[in-house]
Amino acid sequence: MRRVLLIGSGEVGAKHAEALTRTEGVALVGVADPAPVVAPPTGVPLLAWWETALDRFAPDVVVVATPPGTALVAARAAALRGAAVLVEKPVTLDPADLAPTPLDRRIFVAFQPxxxxxxxxxxxxxxxxxxxxxxxxxxxxxxxxxxxxxxxxxxxxxxxxxxxxxxxxxxxxxxxxxxxxxxxxxxxxxxxxxxxxxxxxxxxxxxxxxxxxxxxxxxxxxxxxxxxxxxxxxxxxxxxxxxxxxxxxxxxLSAPGDLELRRAMYRALPSGDADPxxxxxxxxxxxxxxxxxxxxxxxxxxxxxxxxxxx
Structure with missing residues (x-):
């Protein structure tokens, strides 16, 4: 069972929370947001700061659903701790911010379509x-x-x-x-x-x-x-x-729904640097x-x- 931390509990974060709780093989262990718009699922602890949440939960997977700028900082911090990271677009508005770092091999953009x-x-x-x-x-x-x-x-x-x-x-x-x-x-x-x-x-x-x-x-x-x-x-x-x-x-007429696509995306996240x-x-x-x-x-x-x- 892979432990997942969700950073960001707004409109998009709420969609991730619902999908994560309905995906086999993962467990949503916490949500981090200083001013959540949507309450976390019942029984899932809410922390104000993502730095504290990373240290407390030591997640295997981190989903970042915050506005541009903050998203990139949080994603790289999570990757530094060894997590596989899924970050919501657009991540940042400045292409120069994406000058490659070794951490980025663990970070993927959440394009469920x-x-x-x-x-x-x-x-x-x-x-x-x-x-x-x-x-x-x-x-x-x-x-x-x-x-x-x-x-x-x-x-x-x-x-x-x-x-x-x-x-x-x-x-x-x-x-x-x-x-x-x-x-x-x-x-x-x-x-x-x-x-x-x-x-x-x-x-x-x-x-x-x-x-x-x-x-x-x-x-x-x-x-x-x-x-x-x-x-x-x-x-x-x-x-x-x-x-x-x-x-x-x-x-x-037979297209999968958003929930199905998100679940496929979570399941595809690698569990280690050597994974295909x-x-x-x-x-x-x-x-x-x-x-x-x-x-x-x-x-x-x-x-x-x-x-x-x-x-």
């Missing part, structure tokens, strides 16, 4: 991809933009918070080439926070590969979806489908490229006002 049907085989096979398109359509209301999500400096934008699942998947399959050019537009209309309502971007890499992103969180009448289309060198297309990629390469890595696990080191692409898109984007003119 990457465990959707067929994706492990796709990632293991790593077909040559020349063009990838990421599409996100969802609805975030005013209540979503509160506390740390209010400001871009603490939460990032749509690409950091929502589209990162699909972007990270696409970038794992595109060759690791430098950015040649980027064209992006940011749309801010509701102005409920510093984050945008929609961003479109076309990123061209030096080897000719292209990543296109169309991500919006203000949709009212469109079906919600987060999908990736891959155009392979051999002319084939691969479609990763779902409200949040959860159908993978399979039938959307599951193809769907996302190493922290690979997140740096995703954040570099996101950062480049925002730095080069033009802002479109409510009237539809560039600012």
């Amino acid at each position: 990457h465990f959707a049907p067929g994706l492990a085989g796709l990632l293991d096979r790593a077909p040559a991809v020349r063009r990838a398109a990421v599409t996100l359509v969802c609805r975030r209301d005013r209540a979503y933009y509160r506390t740390w999500r209010t400001r871009y400096a603490t939460a990032g934008g749509v690409l950091h918070q929502q589209a990162i699942h699909g972007m990270a998947l696409a970038l794992r399959l595109l060759s690791p080439s430098h950015i040649s050019s980027c064209t992006a537009e940011v749309h801010r209309e509701r102005r409920w926070a510093e984050s945008e309502d929609r961003i479109t971007a076309t990123v061209v890499f030096e080897d000719g590969a292209v990543l296109m992103v169309d991500a919006r969180v203000d949709s009212v009448d469109q079906p919600r979806r987060h999908e990736v289309t891959l155009h392979l060198d051999d002319g084939q297309q691969v479609h990763v489908r779902g409200r949040n990629l959860e159908a993978g390469l399979g039938d959307p 890595r599951h193809p769907s696990l996302f190493p922290l080191a690979q997140l740096r490229r995703t954040l570099e692409v996101i950062d480049h898109a925002y730095r080069t984007a033009r802002t479109v006002s409510e009237a539809g003119t560039a600012a």
Whole structure:
């Protein structure tokens, strides 16, 4: 039985707490949060500080569900103590923070949709991809933009918070080439926070590969979806489908739920440095490229006002 410590008891932390208590082979031994939004499950002790919790519980696994910045510090501290670590995106907003350290081999990013049907085989096979398109359509209301999500400096934008699942998947399959050019537009209309309502971007890499992103969180009448289309060198297309990629390469009508995907993610965590890595696990080191692409898109984007003119 692997002992798990959860750091962070907010909206996302509560989802992890529920899933962990329903996963065989793991035991949630404690939750650390100085100001929990959601109470831990019955019988699970709550500590204010994660440093104290790491020392007290000596966990085998640590799940970090805190805002950017704090997440990276806590994740590396847990890895230093020998735990396998799963940390929620976006981890940090600054790609430079992810300069590699020896600790990072024990840290993985919590992209549970990457465990959707067929994706492990796709990632293991790593077909040559020349063009990838990421599409996100969802609805975030005013209540979503509160506390740390209010400001871009603490939460990032749509690409950091929502589209990162699909972007990270696409970038794992595109060759690791430098950015040649980027064209992006940011749309801010509701102005409920510093984050945008929609961003479109076309990123061209030096080897000719292209990543296109169309991500919006203000949709009212469109079906919600987060999908990736891959155009392979051999002319084939691969479609990763779902409200949040959860159908993978399979039938959307039989797609696994979030709970099932989270449980698969926990079970895939290695128990030692020598253990084989599951193809769907996302190493922290690979997140740096995703954040570099996101950062480049925002730095080069033009802002479109409510009237539809560039600012």
